[in-house]
Amino acid sequence: xxxxxxxxxxxxxxxxxxxxxxxxxxxxxxxxxxxxxxxxxxxxxxxxxxxxxxxxxxxxxxxxxxxxxxxxxxxxxxxxxxxxxxxxxxxxxxxxxxxxxxxxxxxxxxxxxxxxxxxxxxxxxxxxxxxxxxxxxxxxxxxxxxxxxxxxxxxxxxxxxxxxxxxxxxxxxxxxxxxxxxxxxxxxxxxxxxxxxxxxxxxxxxxxxxxxxxxxxxxxxxxxxxxxxxxxxxxxxxxxxxxxxxxxxxxxxxxxxxxxxxxxxxxxxxxxxxxxxxxxxxxxxxxxxx
Amino acid sequence: xxxxxxxxxxxxxxxxxxxxxxxxxxxxxxxxxxxxxxxxxxxxxxxxxxxxxxxxxxxxxxxxxxxxxxxxxxxxxxxxxxxxxxxxxxxxxxxxxxxxxxxxxxxxxxxxxxxxxxxxxxxxxxxxxxxxxxxxxxxxxxxxxxxxxxxxxxxxxxxxxxxxxxxxxxxxxxxxxxxxxxxxxxxxxxxxxxxxxxxxxxxxxxxxxxxxxxxxxxxxxxxxxxxxxxxxxxxxxxxxxxxxxxxxxxxxxxxxxxxxxxxxxxxxxxx
Numbered sequence: 023x024x025x026x027x028x029x030x031x032x033x034x035x036x037x038x039x040x041x042x043x044x045x046x047x048x049x050x051x052x053x054x055x056x057x058x059x060x061x062x063x064x065x066x067x068x069x070x071x072x073x074x075x076x077x078x079x080x081x082x083x084x085x086x087x088x089x090x091x092x093x094x095x096x097x098x099x100x101x102x103x104x105x106x107x108x109x110x111x112x113x114x115x116x117x118x119x120x121x122x123x124x125x126x127x128x129x130x131x132x133x134x135x136x137x138x139x140x141x142x143x144x145x146x147x148x149x150x151x152x153x154x155x156x157x158x159x160x161x162x163x164x165x166x167x168x169x170x171x172x173x174x175x176x177x178x179x180x181x182x183x184x185x186x187x188x189x190x191x192x193x194x195x196x197x198x199x200x201x202x203x204x205x206x207x208x209x210x211x212x213x214x215x216x217x218x219x220x221x222x223x224x225x226x227x228x229x230x231x232x233x234x235x236x237x238x239x240x241x242x243x244x245x246x247x248x249x250x251x252x253x254x255x256x257x258x259x260x261x262x263x264x265x266x267x268x269x270x271x272x273x274x275x276x277x278x279x280x281x282x283x284x285x286x287x288x289x290x291x292x293x294x295x296x297x298x299x300x301x302x303x304x305x306x307x308x309x310x311x312x
Numbered sequence: 313x314x315x316x317x318x319x320x321x322x323x324x325x326x327x328x329x330x331x332x333x334x335x336x337x338x339x340x341x342x343x344x345x346x347x348x349x350x351x352x353x354x355x356x357x358x359x360x361x362x363x364x365x366x367x368x369x370x371x372x373x374x375x376x377x378x379x380x381x382x383x384x385x386x387x388x389x390x391x392x393x394x395x396x397x398x399x400x401x402x403x404x405x406x407x408x409x410x411x412x413x414x415x416x417x418x419x420x421x422x423x424x425x426x427x428x429x430x431x432x433x434x435x436x437x438x439x440x441x442x443x444x445x446x447x448x449x450x451x452x453x454x455x456x457x458x459x460x461x462x463x464x465x466x467x468x469x470x471x472x473x474x475x476x477x478x479x480x481x482x483x484x485x486x487x488x489x490x491x492x493x494x495x496x497x498x499x500x501x502x503x504x505x506x507x508x509x510x511x512x513x514x515x516x517x518x519x520x521x522x523x524x525x526x527x528x529x530x531x532x533x534x535x536x537x538x539x540x541x542x543x544x545x546x547x548x549x550x551x552x553x554x555x556x557x558x559x560x561x562x563x564x565x566x567x568x569x570x571x572x573x574x575x576x577x578x579x580x581x582x583x
Contacts, residue, residue: 206481230385249515306482307482
């Protein structure tokens, strides 16, 4: 079934050209951003942004009349982001340098099921991660602040920082959980009774360097994903050594959702011919209640 | 009183491994103190956290043998953290109490058997009779659901006094699972193996990796393909094997006490 073009019949490629022209940063030669599935010459019926283009997100996009999906994270389950499963990594010394082609992987019903769904519904998937993050300010932190109802607490300085009315870590965690519709993905380090005013956002996935730079100036960091042998242990040690600090991990995908919601709002301004919406991938995790 | 030094203990570790020491390792080295320190007692631990060091000291141990890093990066790159107040306080404590830290990671994973897998399988009650082949770390269980399996794992840990409240699960709780692939640490096995229903492991990045398991499992659930993913946390997944490590070291250091001091679960979770 061909979707009906609306407005002037703009194609996915034309939308991407406008993104590149308007995003405010030089397009990088090496980037994860680009078309991941579908035909760029497809005339678009609507645009859906998301942090993660799961099949459920794609299905909701189809039902809402969108056929161009702008996703922050991969569609096909790896950085390579190809519609066929990755070849198994070689083993032993020199495997990575070996000229032997990797054994072709067997067909995978999840990869092919998703690929078929995209083809059947004439969808086009474009990944927008590196360049969206490079904007000034990086939209992911203000997006989170907005989703938490804290835009009014952002100062004139670093947009990653907000100063909120004093609360406890416990109360803050409850507020974050409700605002971001978290299920089982949240994990906290710190004393639940700790008082909090200054909060910094580190959405996505960030290394220890970002935390070392950020934690001394704030009471709490609200972050996406951090390595457990890096920031998690750093905050645990800081707390054990008397530092009144805390860390709220919400998960990478959940932390990027608000920034992709902001992306849909921005797309409305540069592609007025088409409807832009954001579709949340949700919190992938749950936990037993034993 | 024993005059056994940290250097002598490391020499005994190297000679008991059963394979040559790999000098190229940047992980398995002294992280604080050095070979000359006289050791009163040894504490193995998973993460070399300040609190684990403090409790080891109270228990009379001044040599810490952690599996993971001390200064919050894999390479223990002090240049990243040396200006931080927590770094200074941690180092001051170790200096004041004559602590010596020697990490065992690469050689632990190269040992046969690798105690991280042994310890985790023991704690989970995964009998080797259920393993498809020795060292496959794949177990065929009587069919259950993903939800029941996750609940059982958490209860089993709780019965042993192990906190794993921050366990995270992806997939439909009602999905029938039987073929379990175990993983440890950050080396979580790929969930797309057609012979695997559920992966139980430690930590894995959520996206942009070699195979992004959370999204794969979400889509498998949408397609009605039985898959489940249970992340125990990095600490819980590898800490159990530090018990086996302590027992192994005890065999060739009879002069001094050796014990596991748990770094424990770092997280709490909202209601």
